[in-house]
Amino acid sequence: MRVVSFAMLSAVLVTSFAHAADVKEKAAVCAGCHGDNGISQTENIPSLAGQPDQFLQWQLVFFRAGSRKNEQMQPIVEEITNEDIRSLGAYFSQLTPPKGPEDKDPDLSKKGKEAATGRRCASCHTDSYAGTKAVARLAGQREEYLVKALHDYKAGLRVGGGVAAMADIAYSLSEEEITALAHYLAHLQ
Ligand code: HEC
Ligand code: HEC
Structure with a gap:
């Protein structure tokens, strides 16, 4: 049942994406999963803002x-042109980034900060963890998604041009x- 409804949802999304007239209409399709203004409210879906x-x-x-x-991104990207990729990149990069929620476990954050310093994460992700160029923003990203992403690198599930660095790093974490x-990182502003 879940599979059927997911397939139907994808079909609707892909149709509306193909017919969208401009970047705002296309981004509205993305908002169905990535949240309004690129701020995700959904587990395991990253914020893009x-x-x-x-x-x-x-x-x-x-x-x-x-x-x-x-499997959720696949049907969307099948319809995407190079021009869409450029305009969507520009659109989401200009939105206000997510603000980390209130930190209910500052001790864990302290450990995380020490690990980040020891592993020199900021040397690529920048001191504010806002990211730069092909390096991701990490500040304020959803916590469970950051865990998932690190597991995916560690397991070799995310491979591509800029990934070699992360695979090496995640492997030893x-x-x-x-x-x-x-x-x-999820609680950084
Ligand atoms: C049906 C739900 C769904 C829709 C619609 C959707 N996405 Fe996604 N998107 C996801 C999920 C789930 C992930 C996380 C994939 C993973 O875990 O590797 C993702 C990941 C991404 C990422 C990687 C971000 C990161 O931090 O690694 C980008 C970029 C992205 N989506 C852009 C878009 C854009 C642009 C659109 C609209 C054209 C869109 N998505 C529509 C579900 C969706
Ligand atoms: C040598 C440069 C470098 C270092 C050091 C580095 N990263 Fe990365 N990181 C990258 C690049 C490049 C990407 C984008 C890779 C890709 O395309 O998937 C990335 C992506 C990520 C992502 C995925 C974000 C997303 O939205 O999908 C996470 C999480 C991450 N890094 C965490 C870390 C942590 C934690 C550390 C320190 C332990 C670290 N990185 C150190 C270069 C680096």
Whole structure:
């Protein structure tokens, strides 16, 4: 039953995407999953607001090429043109980034901060973790999605142009570090 309704939802989304006239209408299709203004309210779906333009564009290219796989993104990217990729990258990168929720476990954040310093995450993701160019914004991203992303790199499920660095890094992270890092980064403003 769930599979059927998901297939129907995808069909509706893909049809509305193909018929959308401009970037705002196309972005409205994305909002069905990624949330209004690019801020996700849904488990395991990342916020897009404030991600670097290049990072967004590369991920769409990776999905379209099949080097990054996700059953929810797949039907969408099949319809996407290079022009869409450029305009959607520009659109979402200009939205106000998500604000981390109130931190209910500052001790875990402290551990995460130490791990991030030790592992030099900021050397690529920038001091504010806002990301740059093809490097993702991490600040304020959903906590469980950050955990998922690190597990995906660790398991070799996310492969593509800019990923070699992350696969190496994630491979050596312990579960404890992943939990703490995700908590720390999700609560950054
Ligand atoms: C049916 C739900 C759904 C729709 C509609 C959807 N997405 Fe996604 N999107 C997802 C999911 C789920 C993921 C996480 C994939 C993963 O875990 O690897 C994702 C991931 C992404 C990512 C990677 C972000 C990151 O931080 O790694 C980008 C970029 C993206 N989507 C852009 C879009 C755009 C642009 C649209 C509209 C054209 C769109 N998505 C429509 C479900 C959706
Ligand atoms: C050598 C540069 C480099 C370092 C160091 C680095 N990263 Fe990354 N990171 C990247 C790049 C590039 C990407 C985008 C990769 C891709 O296209 O999937 C990325 C992506 C990510 C993502 C996926 C975000 C998303 O929205 O999909 C997470 C989570 C992440 N990094 C966490 C970390 C953490 C935690 C550390 C420190 C333990 C770290 N990174 C260190 C370069 C780096």
